[in-house]
Amino acid sequence: MRTFIVTFLIWLLAFPAFASQSVPVDTGKVTASLVSSHDSVAPGEEFYIALRTVLDEGWHTYWRNPGDSGEPVYLEWVLPEGVSAGDIAWPLPRPIPTGPIVNYGFEGTPLFPVKFTVSPDAEPGSVITVVANFYYLVCKDVCIPEQGSASLPIAVGESVEDMGWKTEIDAALAASPIRGTVQGGITKTGETVEMSFKDLPGGDFSKAYFFPYEQGIIGHSQPQLVTRGADGLSLTTTPEYLWEDPMSGPVDGVLTYDDGGTLKGTQVSLAVGQSLDIGAAIVPKANVGGVTLWTAIIGALIGGLILNLMPCVFPVISIKALSIAKSAHGERSVIRREAWLYTAGVMATFLLLTLIILGLKAGGAEIGWGFQLQSPKVVAALAILLFVIGLNLLGAFEFGGGLQNTGQDLTRKSGAAGSFFTGALAVIVATPCTAPLMAGAVGYALAAPALVTLAVFMALAIGFALPFLLIAYVPGLLSKLPKPGPWMVRFKEILAFPMFAAAIWLTWVLSLQAGEDGVLVTLSAMLAVALAIWFFKRTGMLGKALGALSVLAAIAMPLSVTANAVVGDIAVKELKAEKWSPSRVAELQAQGRPIFVDFTAAWCVTCKVNEKLVLNKSNVQTLFEETNTAFLVADWTNKNDMIAEELAKYGRAGVPLYLVYNNKSVSPAILPQVLTYGVIRDAIAEE
């Protein structure tokens, strides 16, 4: 009503002899008038008259397909001889949800332009009076049918545009969807309808929506899930009753999308039974902005450098630092040789790892960083190795004495072999850790051709070995190292304890991979190690023989450990979550539920920290409950190709990976590796 008074006053003020706006009609919740693009028209000319409706705040009228309820705006023209009217150029609709019901309609001030043509025989000086009977259902919480009639006289003569109304009508026409280049297809499979679109104009299609002209094709109140492909777009939703009989003819409608903050739309005719090839699905990659070869190499270099500080590596590195310190006041040439040998050990081990990865990949296996830890044999062997090193650091035994070849103190000997094997050992113990910057680089490398993989891994190796090369070559650094002395023995002994701690952690991992049998075998192997040490301390051939036998047992035992499938999904139970699978994700998406997926592994330290400090906390659990978010866990502790494939899709080669699917898009958002409550909440709330 208020809008009517304002409109009426404006009209009174602006009313000339021949107005290009009719007397506004207040029909209750809407004030309607006819507006014309021309004050007067020439014979034979085309021009536009629009029904202009000003809706009260919060009220809406309906599009040509009103959606679940409602009725379209209806216009009937009463025209004099010599004038013809076209169809309504409908404005872009918007989905208007009311509880579980979704309507297609308009709020605010929608204009309904119609093209008019004046006959060439129209007499100049005459007046055409155009009359419109209009009807619309206007709804807020209740619905009111309203109707009215308006007439607009237009002079025939010279063509005179009305600048004001023409601008408004032109804007409405520009926003009204026209038939563009977009090709479309629609298919129904089971209880899913897939609409595919190609040759899209520029714009953001992440919230694209298809409005069909007809009812009964798709469920208006069901979400339309967006998948963006390299060459197009697909929307999946649920079918309606018209599919019960064979569908004939194309499905016409309007596809809306965002273009720089403005809603745009284009008319599309979907060919029934056709699924267009939209190209490879575009999923968000972990590294926004795209990883190039060079950023991957630089990332690997820096990541390798930081890897030295990771808890799994630091003790091993310290041993080497010790031996360098020992010789720090010796000849520089010796130090340089050692540094290079260490680097060679690192590089050779990385090279070997890379070749194994490439070989397995060529053989069709899906693997990633840390893949060797998916083998319980490797985990068991590493646990035993760390135990041995710990004992050695404590001074429980010295290598060398009896058995030659098997018993060089490889890591401590300041000879060629010693430096080389320290490098190798450092790399092996480093693999469970991922340093910042590494995840992207390694993910990129594993998805790239073999040569690139090699280049990135070599950069990682160089970064990893860099501290020692720097010590050897940068003058002054060497003298900064502490002077050797009795403290070194104490320090060495202290380092034994992180080694034991790491061995305990690996044994725990093993308990999840291989169950209690695996733990038993590993602890028995440790017993054999202790026995071997004790035997070797004895003199005489028998002791040595028994010692050698124990060593063999300690080596052989981890090889007998096998994965236990039953214990593979331990994280699922711990987190009170559901087991992840692509089909479960699809099912939940069809139900319109948000989903949180945690890709984790028992041997992944970052994963465990996030689970303990964030995911297992009550605020996150409450958040999941309140938003009806499904919590899925993909446990990669043991080898699983399905999970590896999914990780690769997001440019990752390892865990953790956190995905959030909200109910607007098929593609999930990737969360950072360091989780917080706020990050999760925002990702779920994101529209």
Add this chain to the structure above:
Amino acid sequence: MTISKILFSTLAVSALAMAAPATAKIVTGSNVSDMTVTDSNGVQHNLSDFAGKKVVLEWTNEGCPYVKKHYTTNNMQKTQAMAEAEGAVWLSVISSAPGKQGYKTGEQANEWKDAQGAEVTAIVLDPAGDMGKTFAAKTTPHMYIIDEEQTLVYQGAIDDNRSANPATVEGANNYVVAAMDDLKAGNAVAESDTAPYGCSIKYQS
């Protein structure tokens, strides 16, 4: 109790409908037995009580112009009388939430029924919207027909003129009458699924 639980416990529909969200349409041909509802006199009905009879469901809202169109023209009452003559049960359902348009207490519903001369078996009060959402009812009116075997055989509009103008009742094709005629003749319902039209149901949420 969540909507999905209600779905599971009260309605035996096809597995496909089960997997879908609660507001998804139920498939024509689904079995719809075993759902308990309460009428305006406080009497409980279970849909399975009506096995062996046809049941017509009509979602209604007194204030809705489309409902008014069919009551002021006596079209709805005539359709009800036709169904009663054929021995069918007719349940009018009000799913409007308290405070929203069309909501009625039992007493108000009975008064309205008498004032309209509605010939219905019972008026079901569904202020929580459970029954409406189970059937995915969207509009007033929204019509459903269940056959003697408790199978849903029709859902959709009352007729093919989607206007609120009472003048349009004359000459419109009444889908409910047509479906009842098909069933009477022993045929399958020809038009078993149409797009409902009218006001949106004023659900709680």
